[in-house]
Structures are given as C-alpha cells and as structure tokens.
Amino acid sequence: MIFNNFQFLIIVLLSPLVQGIIKKLKALGQGRVGAGIFQPYLDLIRLFRKGMVISKTASRVFHAAPFVVFLSTLAACALVPVISANAEVFGLGDVIALFYTLALGRFFLVLAGLDAGTAFGGEGSSREAMVAILVEPMIMLAVFTAAVAGHSTSAAQLASNPHIYSSPAYVLAFCAFYVALIAETGRIPVDNPDTHLELTMIHEGMVLEYSGGYLALLEWAHWMKQMLLFTLAADLFFPFGIGMDPVRAFVLYSVKMAVLGAALALTETSRAKLRIFQLPSLLGGAFVLALLSIISVIALQR
C-alpha cells in the first residue's frame, strides 16, 4: 500500500538518469563520445552548490516559479501508476487533472520568462504559449481515445485495460501522443534543448535568467515531466507488465523507458529543427491523427 502510494518517487529519482541516457544516445548518434549517463545528477549537485544571480527587475513571481513548477510536476507524477496499477495513487485525480496540474507549472514558468523584462524571456514565453495552445487539444484527444475505449479517465484504470491492442485507434492516438511528447519535452524538431541561440530556443529562453538552485529545480522538474510523459505513454498505450510482481514490473518498465528514450534520441539526431511557423503544420497533422483516432474508436465501438 505504502509502496503503491510512493511509486512516484521512481520518477523523481530516476528522471535525471533517463535524461542522461538520452543525451548519451544522442551523442553516440552524432558520432561523439558524450558525457556519462549520470552527468545530470552531477549537474544538479553542481547547480545546488552554486550561488545565484537574480535580475533586479524580477519580482516575487520569479522566486515562486521554480517551486511551483517543481511541486506541480511532482503532484502530476503522483497521478500516474508507474509499476503497479492496483491503486490510483492517493486517488487525487485522473489524466485530465494531470495535464492541468502540469499546466499550472507551465503558467508560472511562462510568467517567469516575462518577469526579468528582457526580450529573450518574452520570446521564449510567447513561443511556449503558442506550442502549448497547439499541443493541448491534441493530447486531450489522444487521452479521450483511451478514455472512451477504456471507460475511464483514471490513469490506473486505463493502464489495466486489457483490450488495448485490438484497436487501431490506439496506433493513431499514440502517433499523436508521440508528437505531443516531443513538443512537451522541448526537443527537436519543435525546440532545441542544447542551445541558447535566440533563433531556436523556447524552453531555454524562459529559464535564461535562472541560475544556481532555482535552475536546478527547473531542470529537474523538466526531466521529471519528460519521464512522466514517458510513463503515461507506457500506461496508456503499452500497459503490459503493470501489476506484475514489483521486480519484473520494474524491469519491464525500465525497458519501456529505454525504448522511448532511444526513439526520442533517434528522432532528435535524424531531424532538423523546424522553423517556428512551420510547427503548426506538424502539430496540425498530429491533431488530425488524434481526431481520426477518436472517430475510429467511436466507430469501432458499435
């Protein structure tokens, strides 16, 4: 019981590792050696030890944002089953609540981008808002597909839905979800996580003024969100293994995370970043996939 309730700690503790693995795979794909897979942990420790430089223009929102972002991501992590589906963790909410809790964090992060009064922050904030607007309905439609087929919006219930592989709607919904995943985690072709160049950045633009412990919290929250979305993809679309005995479930879960991470690294190395105003065609295409998935799930139900 206690274990069920605290399975979110897996995401909290292992999310830097997932990030490290993705970076390593990406480096290998680009023909570099790359840093070790534990580098993100070292980064966090380093950042926590550093002092902070804070803009004189910044208000309290700037100080509150790292905490709100971290805590809302933490709360969202508590809403998904990780390796055991027989308890909805604390019964706090469903998948819709999860995305709105994440949106709370984003709301404050975007505000923080505007707070320092620079063009960089505003640029990142404005673009992030645009991407969020396009991604949100897509994610919701993909979730609706799962909810209609699984007769629930609770992640735990959906993860224990056995009929999942019989429906082509899931394939379409997963494709849409994957595009949303790329956009939400700020990766190529939507955003470039490795640069501070003003032409390409979205997420990095918003956090440009942050340093030290605040930056560590924001980065950690960003990695948690990435692993959370991986977990959700696993719960909604590949729920095999959830609810087995903890060791086997954990092994299967690790495999799923590794595969999704590898897929993301492959996408990043094989694609170029899109121009910002070409994004709507990518995201719009994914939206149509999500729409088709919901239509097919309705049609297949009868």
Next chain:
Amino acid sequence: MIFISGLCLFALATGLAAVAPERSLRYTYLLMFVGAVFAGAGSVLAVYAPPTAICVSSIIEYIPVSFAAGPLSGFFGLVLSAIAAPVSLYSAGYCPQGRTKAVLYGLFVLSLYALFYSADAVSFIIAWEAMSIFSYFLVISHTEDQESGRAGLVYSVMTHAGTALILAAFFAAYAVTGRFDFDGMRVGLAGSPEWIRSVIFCLSFLGFGMKAAIIPLHLWLPRAHPAAPSNVSALMSGIMVKAGIYGMLLMGFYVLGANVAWWGMVILVTGIICSVLGVLYVLMEHDIKRLLAYSSVENIGIILLGMGASALFASAGMRALAGLALAAAMFHVLNHAMFKGLLFMGAGAVHKATHTRNMEEMGGLLKRMPYTGLFFLIGCVSISALPPFNGFSSEWLTFQSLILGSQTPRIYMELATLLGGAALALTGGLAAASFIKAFGIPFLGQPRSAKAENADESNRPMILAMGIAAAACLALGLFPSGVLGLISKIPLSGLDQVSKAGVYPGMATRALLSPVNVAGGFAQIQPAGILAFMLAGLAALLVFLKIFWRRPKTVYRDSWDCGMQALTPRMQYTATAFSKPVRVVFKNIYMPKKEVSTVYALKPFFVSSMAYKSQIRPFFEEFLYRPALKAFDKLAMSAKRLQSGSLQLYLGYMLLTLLAMLVLWA
C-alpha cells in the same frame, strides 16, 4: 426571512445613497455589502426549502405580479450575492464619490434580485427591463469616456431586440397555456406538440442569448462592459450575462424540459463557437477591460457546452448524466462570477492607479501594487482552469460530461460531445496564454510608461474586497463537493439524480474534503488533496534543500542584456508581440492587417523612423453586421424617394390611400 431582511437592508442603503451627504456615500456601500451577505445566506436557505411565494400582487387586473423563492432562484440569488457583496465593499473604496452612480448601482442589483426571484413572465419582464435600463445608464455614466455613449447605444438597441424575442416567447407560451406563471407554463406545455415547444425554445434561446452574448450576438458586450465603471463591469460580466443563462435554464430546461436532441445540438455547437472564438479574441485584446469582457463570451461558451451536453443526455433518457452535465454548467456559472468579478475589480484598481486601460503602457505593477497583483494573479490562475482553483473544478466536470457523451446512443451525439471536449481543451490552452499576458504584461517586467511607474497600491476596502473574492475562488476550488450538493437540490433535468444515482458518492456524506467522483468510478479528483500533496512536497523539498543546498550568496544584478548598454523598458516583449505567434497561426480567423511605414533620412539606407501598425479585422462586424446595416440603409434610402417634399404629391398619396381603403372595405 433572512433573504427579505437582507434585501430590505440593500434597498435601504440605496435609498440612503440618494439622500445622504456625498462624503458618507461609502457607508451606504458598506451597508449594501451587509445586505448582500444576508441576501446570500437567505438564498442558500431558499435552495433547501420548498418553493415559497414571497409576494403576489397585481398591477393590472387578472395579471398578477408574483415573486417566489425556489431552488433555482435561490442558486442564482446566491451567485448574485456572492459577487455583489465583495463588489459593494470594493465600490466603497473605488468610487466614494458620485451619488447617481451609487443609486443606480443599488437599483441595478435590486433589479437583478427581482429578476431571479420572479415567478411569472410579467414580473420577469419588468425586472428584466429595469436591469437593462439601469445598466444602460451605468454604461453611459462614465462621462470622461468618449466611446461610452456609442457603446450605450449599441447595447441599448441589441438588448431590446433580445427583449422583443423574449416577449414573443412568453406570449407564445401564454397563447398555448393561458398562463403567465412559469409553473403553469411548465404544466401547460408538457403535452403540446413539439413544433410549438421548438418555436418557444428558439425564441427564448435567441432572446436570452443576446443577453448572454452568444456569438454572433455578442457585439455589444466588448463595448458596453469596459465602458461602465469597473465595479459595474464586474457585476455585468459576473452576473448580468448569467441572467441570460438563467433565462435559458428557466425557459429551456425548467418550462420546456430540454429533452429534444436538436436543441442540445444547437446549444452545444453554440457553446463550441463561443468558447473557441471568444477566447481567440481575448488573446488579441490589449485593453485590459475589453480583454476581460471578451473572456465572458468564452466562459458563456463553456457553460453552454455543459448545458448542451445535458440536453443531449436528457433526449437520450440518460437522466443521471444529464444532471452531471448541467451541474458542471451551473457550477461554472458560480465560478465564473467569482473570478470574473475578481478580475474586473483588479482591472479597475489598475485603471484607477495608472489612468489607462492599455496594457502596453503598464508593466512592473506587481512591485507597486503587491496585494492587487497577488489577487489578480489568483483570478488569472482560476480563469485558466488550473488546479487547485475553482475554474479547474467546473471545467473538469464539463470535460467529464463531454467524454461521457461517448455513451450516448447516437454517433452524431458522440462526435459532437467529443469535439466539444477538444474545443474545451483548445479553449483552456488559449485562455491560459491570454491570462499569462493579462498578468505578465501589466504586472511583471519594467514599467513601460510614467503612469505605470507612479502607480500606487489600491486602498483598503478594494484590497479587502479582492481578497474575499480570491479566497472564494480558492475555497470553491478546494471543496467542490459542497457546492455540488447545493446544486443537486435544484429540480432541473436530472440534477436530483446527481446524488441519488451515485454520480458523486462523495456527496452523500457531505464531507467537504470528499473527492468528486463521476459515474461510479469513471474518474475522480480531489483538488484539496492535490494542494495538500504539493504542500507536503514543499515541506519535503525545503528539508532537502536545507541539507543539500549550500546557499552561497545571492547577488542581484541587471537582466542579461547581451553585453550591450542597459536594457530599456521598450526592449521588453509587449502584449502585441506576445500574442504574435498565435496571430500568425490563426491568421485565417483573425485576418490581420499590418502596415509598416518608413521615413527615410536618405533613401534607401538611412532610416530616420519606422512605424509598425497591426490590427485584426473584426469578422462579425465586417461580414455580418456591416452588410446588414448597409442593406437596411439602402432600404431606408429607397423609401426616402417617396418623400419628394411636394405638397401636391402628398395630397395625391392621401387620395390614393383613401381610394384603396374604400375599395378594400367596400
């Protein structure tokens, strides 16, 4: 009894405002605050009590004017009180001068109470007209504003067109049933053929839709609401547009039963259009009050999504789900009243402090107005439907009822409800972006003008009023079960099933903290739990940081300026720039026009100045109203040809008319 005494207190305060010395007007506002609190408490009791008549009299013989307290009246009375109380308190600080405004304000609120408690069509129409007229005077009362006269004209014309349609609906109902009281209409219309009921539904949907500002009948709202003083704007957006929703619930749901599928489709599709288009226009506004006014259109759309889904469920005989969807809509009515009232109060405070409504001239206000800023932020978070605030709870329930639309028997219903869900998701994202802009541009960064630089914090009554409204937003978000229990006492389609059929098992115990549970385990949320979890997480995080964060010193420096000279406020992102990506993405809807004019010192290399102007084209004005007006003008001009001014011709007309009449009567 409590209700009546509260109302008397309010009326007394209004009367006192008319005679009291100018400098003690603020105390009459405080008295109104007390009156509204009592009326609110009385309204809650009215929801639980069986319907009772308050007073019956007759102006003309055989036409009784009656007022009664029932659950539906009580609920809307509660919504009105919940917003009128803080707004009255706010007014004490916001406009302590201006006797006429104080009296009109009091009369406006009283007419709204009369409207919600009227039990027949006659008293309803009298209260409705009183509400329209008092609000019209309040709209044009801002004499310093050039636009307000024109705004008042548009408002007055459109609202009366709506009243005409409502009257037609009432007369049609009277013609069929011979009754003016709503209970009588309900009984009389129960057995009448569907086409008659459909005609009455359409008339009342359009008539009340005018007041609720459904697109494309919304034209008056973004003009009239910002033109009024902010305390009145808060009431107009918070509760007066809900009078339209109340009318739809009364005629469509209570009297007609709302169980025809295509009515549900009409309401649902209108809801989709209103929510998406409404919020798209919100994002483009840079006038802080117009922005809030457009957002009322969006929220009316969200309410209509719930109502439409409810009618669809009712037509399919799924009463429990009809109740769920309607409960979501009514919950959103209350929530929208709270956060929109709060936001308008905040916008009024900002306007009072900076003397401008243009967001591009603001900036850095959070440091100058910390409390106003905090409460405005809470309003923005609530309206963006983020947990654990109240907008989230009602939008979540709306989401659930739309997803549960997949259990309806017809494929078009399933598609419509699920598309409604997608529209709601799009609306949520756009609303969040809009209110990030509405808070971020005025309150964060550096001040963009001297007006913003010299802004001061609001006075105490205003802060207190905004604090009350903000606390209500949080409380409604944390404890949705309490309000849903109240709503389930209203005898509208299926609402009584809401607790019985186990849509919310949590409510049976009435425990405030119980989770909201939908359709027997379909989904549940516990907003208070989410907050508690975050607080626990915060405690753990602080302990963690205490151990691991060495806290080397923090230094405060200028923002990063790429090594150039110091940043100026003009280098910040503006509201226009912030919403630019959305303007590009949705350019087919906005049809933006942009002009760049360059003045050269020496062509083509030395530019002395550049001007950039960008605006969006108002679709409905240009493609619906303007052609209609033009056609009407043309018609009028062609009628003018008859009037040549020659006396002989006029005598000739008379002769012709006389001859025609003789022929006809012979």
